[in-house]
Amino acid sequence: GENVEQHPSTLSVQEGDSAVIKCTYSDSASNYFPWYKQELGKRPQLIIDIRSNVGEKKDQRIAVTLNKTAKHFSLHITETQPEDSAVYFCAAYNLSGGYNKLIFGAGTRLAVHP
Amino acid sequence: NAGVTQTPKFQVLKTGQSMTLQCAQDMNHNSMYWYRQDPGMGLRLIYYSASEGTTDKGEVPNGYNVSRLNKREFSLRLESAAPSQTSVYFCASSLQEDTEAFFGQGTRLTVV
Numbered sequence: 191g192e193n194v195e196q197h198p199s200t201l202s203v204q205e206g207d208s209a210v211i212k213c214t215y216s217d218s219a220s221n222y223f224p225w226y227k228q229e230l231g232k233r234p235q236l237i238i239d240i241r242s243n244v245g246e247k248k249d250q251r252i253a254v255t256l257n258k259t260a261k262h263f264s265l266h267i268t269e270t271q272p273e274d275s276a277v278y279f280c281a282a283y284n285l286s287g288g289y290n291k292l293i294f295g296a297g298t299r300l301a302v303h304p
Numbered sequence: 305n306a307g308v309t310q311t312p313k314f315q316v317l318k319t320g321q322s323m324t325l326q327c328a329q330d331m332n333h334n335s336m337y338w339y340r341q342d343p344g345m346g347l348r349l350i351y352y353s354a355s356e357g358t359t360d361k362g363e364v365p366n367g368y369n370v371s372r373l374n375k376r377e378f379s380l381r382l383e384s385a386a387p388s389q390t391s392v393y394f395c396a397s398s399l400q401e402d403t404e405a406f407f408g409q410g411t412r413l414t415v416v
Contacts, residue, residue, distance in 0.1 A: 191363075199344070222402040233394065233407040234347065279346055283402045291362060292337070292405065296346040 192217045192284045196295030203270050204303055211298045213280035214262040222283035223263045224292075225254060229276045237278075238265070270302045306330055310395050310408035317385040317415045325380040325411050327395030335398045336378035337362075337405065338370060340391040347394065353378055354401055385415045 193216040203209050215223075224239035240247045240254045240263065247254050251270075256263040267274055280295045308329045317323055329336065334355045339347040339362075349362030351370040359370050367389060369381045378397075382389060395408040 196346070224404065233409055235407070236404045239404070291349055291352060292401065293349065293363070294339075294347040296344060 192220060192282055192291070192293045194280060194282050194293050194295040196280050196298055198298060199296065200299045200301070202301045202303065205270060205272060207270055209265075209267045209270050209274070209300055209302075211265045211278055211280070211300070212262060213264070213282075213295050214260075215282040216261070217282075217284050218258070218261060220261075220282040220284045222292075223254070223256060224281050224283075225265050226279045226281065226294075227276045228279065228297075234279060267300075270300075272302050272304055275300060275302045308395055308397055308406050308408040310393075310411050312411060313409065315411060315413050317382075317413065319386060319415060321385050322381070322383050323385065324382075325393055325395070325413075326377070327379065327408060328377045329397040329406070330376065331397060331399075331406065332375070333397035333399050333406075334375070335401050336372065337396045337398075338368075338378070338380045339394045339396065340364065341394060341410075342391050350380065350393075385413075387415045389413065390415045 196213045221242040226234040227237045228234040251268045253266040277297045277299050279297045283292045311326045337352040338350040348364050353359045353372040356375045371379045393411045396405040398405040
């Protein structure tokens with residue numbers, strides 16, 4: 191089945207710096223890659239997603255890149271702000287072979303210091 | 305719109321007790337999921353239901369059962385709770401399996 195590895199597990203940056211979180215997946219048939227943000231004590235919420243027919247997607251300060259050959263995708267946050275502090279989860283979805291499940295990485299705790 | 309609603313929010317069980325976590329969504333979504341969240345382990349899929357009338361095992365199904373009661377409701381049952389099931393449980397739903405998943409507020413379960 192699908193396996194998703196996420197790095198780093200913790201990330202500390204200064205306000206205004208960029209943050210990058212990377213994920214790798216195991217099954218080349220995976221075709222949908224969402225990113226979720228979870229603030230302390232709250233539920234995860236989708237912040238951006240990308241499908242396998244696209245290499246990059248941007249939404250204001252957030253971007254996601256996908257390298258299908260290497261089977262990895264990354265979240266980029268520019269001009270970080272204290273409210274970006276949260277746990278971020280990547281996920282991969284595989285629609286082939288009957289294994290149609292959304293599998294999450296272990297999460298990255300991002301701390302943005304003023 | 306309430307979105308995804310889970311009950312209860314908190315629960316303490318003794319080892320061996322049983323309980324059912326309830327989940328309902330009002331977004332007319334086809335797919336529903338149960339995840340557990342443990343420190344350092346992300347969100348692990350327990351069971352999911354791709355559509356009304358179907359359920360399937362996820363990554364960590366042992367010790368749990370589910371029922372897709374109708375399109376709106378998806379319940380998770382612990383028949384004989386164990387301390388290893390102490391966790392935060394999230395229900396989620398999505399229109400289709402490869403679209404945005406909306407999460408409930410979570411249930412913090414402690415088994416003593």
